Amino acid sequence: MVDIIVCVKRVPDTSEAEVIIKDDKRAIKDADLTFDINEWDNYAIEEAILKKEALGGKVTVIGVGGEEVNEVLRRCLAKGADEAIRLTDPAFDGSDGYAIAKILSAAIKDLQYDFVFTGAQAGDDSYGVTGQMLAEILGIPHATMVTKVDINNGTARIRRELEGGLEEVDEINKPAVFCIQTGLNEPRYVSIMGIRKVSKKEIPVKAAADIGISADEVGEVGSMVKLEEFSIPPAGELAEMIEGTPDEAAGKLAAILKEKGAF
Amino acid sequence: MAEIFVLAEHRQGVIRDVTFEMLGEGKKVAEALGADLTAVLLGSGVQDFAEKLKDWANKVIFVDDPKLENFNAEAYQKVLSSLISERKPVLTMIGNTSFGLDLAPALAVELKMPIATDCIGIEVDGGKVKVIRNIYSGKINARMSFRDDATQYMVTVRASAFPAPESAPGLGGAVESVASPLTEEIDYKKFIAYEEAAVGEVDITAADILVSVGRGIGDVENIPLAEELAKVLGGVVACSRPVVDKKWLPKPRQVGTSGKTVKPKLYLALGISGAFQHLAGMQASDLIVAVNKDPKAPIFSVANYGIVGDIMKVMPVLKDKITELKG
Numbered sequence: 386m387v388d389i390i391v392c393v394k395r396v397p398d399t400s401e402a403e404v405i406i407k408d409d410k411r412a413i414k415d416a417d418l419t420f421d422i423n424e425w426d427n428y429a430i431e432e433a434i435l436k437k438e439a440l441g442g443k444v445t446v447i448g449v450g451g452e453e454v455n456e457v458l459r460r461c462l463a464k465g466a467d468e469a470i471r472l473t474d475p476a477f478d479g480s481d482g483y484a485i486a487k488i489l490s491a492a493i494k495d496l497q498y499d500f501v502f503t504g505a506q507a508g509d510d511s512y513g514v515t516g517q518m519l520a521e522i523l524g525i526p527h528a529t530m531v532t533k534v535d536i537n538n539g540t541a542r543i544r545r546e547l548e549g550g551l552e553e554v555d556e557i558n559k560p561a562v563f564c565i566q567t568g569l570n571e572p573r574y575v576s577i578m579g580i581r582k583v584s585k586k587e588i589p590v591k592a593a594a595d596i597g598i599s600a601d602e603v604g605e606v607g608s609m610v611k612l613e614e615f616s617i618p619p620a621g622e623l624a625e626m627i628e629g630t631p632d633e634a635a636g637k638l639a640a641i642l643k644e645k646g647a648f
Numbered sequence: 649m650a651e652i653f654v655l656a657e658h659r660q661g662v663i664r665d666v667t668f669e670m671l672g673e674g675k676k677v678a679e680a681l682g683a684d685l686t687a688v689l690l691g692s693g694v695q696d697f698a699e700k701l702k703d704w705a706n707k708v709i710f711v712d713d714p715k716l717e718n719f720n721a722e723a724y725q726k727v728l729s730s731l732i733s734e735r736k737p738v739l740t741m742i743g744n745t746s747f748g749l750d751l752a753p754a755l756a757v758e759l760k761m762p763i764a765t766d767c768i769g770i771e772v773d774g775g776k777v778k779v780i781r782n783i784y785s786g787k788i789n790a791r792m793s794f795r796d797d798a799t800q801y802m803v804t805v806r807a808s809a810f811p812a813p814e815s816a817p818g819l820g821g822a823v824e825s826v827a828s829p830l831t832e833e834i835d836y837k838k839f840i841a842y843e844e845a846a847v848g849e850v851d852i853t854a855a856d857i858l859v860s861v862g863r864g865i866g867d868v869e870n871i872p873l874a875e876e877l878a879k880v881l882g883g884v885v886a887c888s889r890p891v892v893d894k895k896w897l898p899k900p901r902q903v904g905t906s907g908k909t910v911k912p913k914l915y916l917a918l919g920i921s922g923a924f925q926h927l928a929g930m931q932a933s934d935l936i937v938a939v940n941k942d943p944k945a946p947i948f949s950v951a952n953y954g955i956v957g958d959i960m961k962v963m964p965v966l967k968d969k970i971t972e973l974k975g
């Protein structure tokens with residue numbers, strides 16, 4: 386039996402979209418962006434469900450944010466998570482990774498768990514700190530960039546990804562936090578039917594007072610770092626663009642490659 | 649005198665590049681802050697490394713302990729929190745690497761010291777440290793400052809963000825050995841072994857021409873399009889990380905920080921956005937051509953030639969045109 390808590394974040398997909406900075410320079414315009422579960426968290430939730438399926442136990446997902454977070458929490462329920470909790474309070478707005486870790490720890494400390502899984506990083510702010518900070522606040526060990534988890538009674542044997550394809554094998558006692566790296570499993574697909582099935586399941590909402598955290602510990606005042614302003618990165622030296630229809634452009638490129646002696 | 653700590657990163661007997669990148673940048677920040685630059689080195693049998701680092705810093709502090717032989721974030725955290733509490737460096741710099749990210753965030757919380765991760769710029773403004781972070785798929789730079797009441801800061805520094813100086817600035821720092829504060833082995837987290845990268849049936853580092861596909865390839869069923877193109881070019885197919893994560897191609901084909909570093913004569917980036925972890929593995933290629941439907945994709949700023957378009961359309965035509973030209 387293994388009880389796993391998974392922290393999930395809802396993030397915009399900016400890999401293909403045009404990203405426009407708002408007038409106050411402290412946010413991006415997100416009306417035209419599509420949102421989904423953070424890529425790393427998608428692997429984390431899958432890993433938790435696989436472990437539950439193999440060993441028995443329970444998977445609880447937690448998200449910090451507004452009502453819109455229900456959408457990703459429900460996706461997790463449809464995949465096989467047993468319960469979801471949403472942590473919502475206006476005081477949470479503007480939290481950095483540290484403040485988020487404080488909020489999550491306040492909620493998690495009262496729950497029953499063997500392991501907590503987070504993503505190695507969030508695709509939007511890319512702090513890459515929340516899981517480790519959460520572990521430190523809870524007073525338990527952690528491992529980041531985790532690419533394999535084998536749970537054996539009280540301990541987990543894990544693999545961590547280092548640079549250049551090298552990996553490291555570690556053994557960690559429970560309870561522990563694992564910050565999950567992409568690629569360690571194949572996240573399952575959820576159908577609209579599957580989501581419909583869990584649409585009635587209640588997702589309890591907890592505010593700052595419910596988890597015993599005060600407003601000055603969270604949000605911008607409770608954060609370590611402060612955003613001053615966003616800017617568009619300097620473009621650098623841009624490629625020479627080959628114009629035309631795909632046919633024309635491909636033809637011109639072939640000629641350039643020939644001229645350069647590529648073939 | 650105020651002090652800046654740079655934590656030296658080493659693995660399997662080698663000091664990692666990010667260490668010298670941080671020492672190079674750290675020297676500038678130290679000058680701006682009127683501080684001394686101190687390299688901090690933890691490990692077992694690391695005296696030689698300490699000697700190597702002394703021309704790079706005003707001082708080298710090292711802690712030599714068999715319990716630090718292999719990296720264990722828990723042990724490193726104990727040693728560093730004791731060193732930092734005692735010496736109170738104004739700024740502590742750590743690599744934003746698998747090593748640094750396992751260590752720094754929890755250390756910062758323990759020390760109640762604000763941390764900014766994955767920094768690509770460090771500025772000193774009126775005696776205060778500010779950083780630049782590159783976020784939202786590389787499309788936004790965020791300037792961030794630290795909590796107002798902070799007097800000490802921690803940053804993790806993106807690898808390759810700062811060029812390492814070609815040679816040591818010859819600071820000739822004093823080397824100081826500090827006794828390890830560790831009294832016992834950490835038994836709740838243990839290093840077991842390294843696992844070397846799997847060897848693939850194709851060595852992408854040896855190829856002159858790489859046709860590299862990213863998430864834009866859309867589906868495993870489209871991989872043959874890239875293979876056919878590679879075939880007429882006499883090259884091989886490589887890829888970005890998501891393609892491996894999705895099991896469309898095996899890991900030894902992956903280019904980037906957690907994959908291979910390649911330097912072919914021609915690198916064709918197809919449907920790859922150009923995240924820094926990818927760029928770090930291929931930007932030294934002789935000729936880079938990028939095809940992407942997003943004109944703002946960061947890959948275009950490292951490419952020599954670019955086509956804004958759909959790779960599904962470009963790949964087959966390009967294959968035909970090349971076949972034609974080969975005659």
Ligand SMILES: Cc1cc2nc3c(=O)[nH]c(=O)nc-3n(C[C@H](O)[C@H](O)[C@H](O)COP(=O)(O)OP(=O)(O)OC[C@H]3O[C@@H](n4cnc5c(N)ncnc54)[C@H](O)[C@@H]3O)c2cc1C
Nearest residue numbers: 862863864888889904905906907919920921926941958959
């Ligand atoms: C610790 C760590 C290590 C990492 N190591 C690596 C690494 O070694 N290598 C690596 O590559 N990444 C690595 N990454 C991941 C990296 O951050 C990016 O997520 C990844 O490189 C993105 O891959 P991509 O460009 O293929 O996908 P995306 O960023 O999703 O980009 C897809 C691109 O394809 C374009 N596109 C889509 N469809 C089409 C079409 N039909 N025609 C033309 N263009 C199209 C889109 O406009 C977009 O620009 C690592 C991340 C972390 C956190």
Ligand SMILES: Nc1ncnc2c1ncn2[C@@H]1O[C@H](COP(=O)(O)O)[C@@H](O)[C@H]1O
Nearest residue numbers: 392393449503504506507512513514515
């Ligand atoms: N608002 C949030 N709600 C729930 N989990 C979060 C939130 N923000 C971050 N996390 C978790 O922390 C991980 C790392 O995020 P970050 O430190 O912001 O890069 C994510 O992958 C999530 O698992």
